[in-house]
Amino acid sequence: MIPTIVLSTPTLxxxxxxxxxxxxxxxxxxxMIPLILGISIAYRATHDASIEQFWQRVFLFVMKSTLAMxxxxxVMYLFVYWIIPNLQTT
Amino acid sequence: MTNDTNQLDEPLHWGAAFFGWICPGLGxxxxxxxxxxxxxxxxxxxxxxxGIFIGGVDCVDRREDPLWFYAQAGSGPVAFAADWANSALLxxxxxxxxxxxxxxxxxxxxxxxxxxxxxxxxxxIGTLYCFIAGLMNVVVLLDALKRRPIDKGNGGDxx
Numbered sequence: 001m002i003p004t005i006v007l008s009t010p011t012l013x014x015x016x017x018x019x020x021x022x023x024x025x026x027x028x029x030x031x032m033i034p035l036i037l038g039i040s041i042a043y044r045a046t047h048d049a050s051i052e053q054f055w056q057r058v059f060l061f062v063m064k065s066t067l068a069m070x071x072x073x074x075v076m077y078l079f080v081y082w083i084i085p086n087l088q089t090t
Numbered sequence: 091m092t093n094d095t096n097q098l099d100e101p102l103h104w105g106a107a108f109f110g111w112i113c114p115g116l117g118x119x120x121x122x123x124x125x126x127x128x129x130x131x132x133x134x135x136x137x138x139x140x141g142i143f144i145g146g147v148d149c150v151d152r153r154e155d156p157l158w159f160y161a162q163a164g165s166g167p168v169a170f171a172a173d174w175a176n177s178a179l180l181x182x183x184x185x186x187x188x189x190x191x192x193x194x195x196x197x198x199x200x201x202x203x204x205x206x207x208x209x210x211x212x213x214x215i216g217t218l219y220c221f222i223a224g225l226m227n228v229v230v231l232l233d234a235l236k237r238r239p240i241d242k243g244n245g246g247d248x249x
Contacts, residue, residue: 018175018185020146020212028211034140035219042133042226045115045126046233054129 029073036065102235110231111166117234122241130230137223138165145216147176148207158217164224172220180204 014021024030040061044054103121110117115131118124141149150172152159162169179185181204190200 015185015206017142018146018179019206020148020208020210020216021144022212028215031144031215035137035222038133038137038140038219039222039226040133041136042130042230045129045133046118046230051126051129 032069033062033066036062036069040065100236100238103237103239104235106234106237107231110234111164111227114166114227114230117231118237121234121237121239123237130233134165134223134227134230135168137219137226138168141216141219141221141223142172143216144219145213146206146208147172148180148204149213149216150220151176153177155217158221162220162224164226164228165220166227169220169224180206 037058040058044058044061045051048054048057103117106117106120108117109120113131114134115127115129118127118130120127150159150162150169152170152173159169159173183202183204186204186206188202189205191203193200
C-alpha cells in the first residue's frame with residue numbers, strides 16, 4: 001500500500017507549526033516510534049546511574065517498547081478478528 | 091543500598107527543579123550534570139516540538155482542552171507560548187480564516203473557528219506528544235530535585 005499524505009485544509013501552502021502536518025493515512029501508527037524515542041531519551045537521561053553507552057541503551061529501549069506494543073497489537077488483532085468471530089459461530 | 095541512603099539524605103534542590111520547569115534539563119545543568127541535562131532537554135523539547143509540528147499549535151489549548159493542558163504545562167513556558175500562539179494567531183483569524191462551524195445548539199449562532207483547526211488523527215497525536223512531553227518533564231524535574239550536585243573538580247557527568 002502506498003502511503004498518501006493528505007493536507008487537512010485546502011490551502012496551497014503549508015505553514016509548519018501552525019497547521020497540522022497532515023496525516024499518514026493508514027500508517028499513522030508509525031508515529032509511535034518517534035514518541036517512544038523521545039520518552040526513552042528523557043527517561044534514560046534521568047534514570048540511569050551512568051550515561052555511558054547512552055544511545056545503545058536508548059536504542060534497546062525503543063526496540064523493546066516497539067516490539068511490546070506490536071505484540072499487544074497483534075494479540076488484540078487476533079482476539080477481535082479471529083477469536084471473537086469463532087466464538088459467535090460455535 | 092549505601093547510595094540509596096545517601097540519596098535520601100540529599101537536600102531538595104528547589105531552584106534546580108524550578109529552572110528545570112522553565113527550560114527542560116536546565117536543573118541538571120545547574121547541578122553540574124551538563125550532558126545529562128542536554129539529553130533530557132533533547133527528549134522533552136523534541137517530543138513537544140514534534141507534537142506541535144504534527145498537530146499544529148491548535149493541539150495546545152488551555153480553554154478548550156484544560157485537562158490535556160494541565161499535563162502539557164509540565165513542559166514549562168513553551169506550552170504557554172503555544173497556547174498564546176493558538177489564541178492570538180489562530181482563534182483571532184490573524185493566520186488562516188475564521189469559518190462557521192455547526193452549532194451544538196441549533197438556536198445558538200454558529201461559532202467561528204479557525205480554518206487551521208482540525209479534528210483529524212494528526213491533531214490527536216500532536217496533543218498526545220505534547221501531553222507526554224509535559225509528563226516526562228515532570229520526571230526530569232523530580233530528578234533534578236533529588237540529584238546530587240557535581241563538585242567543580244569532579245567533572246563526573248557519568249554519575
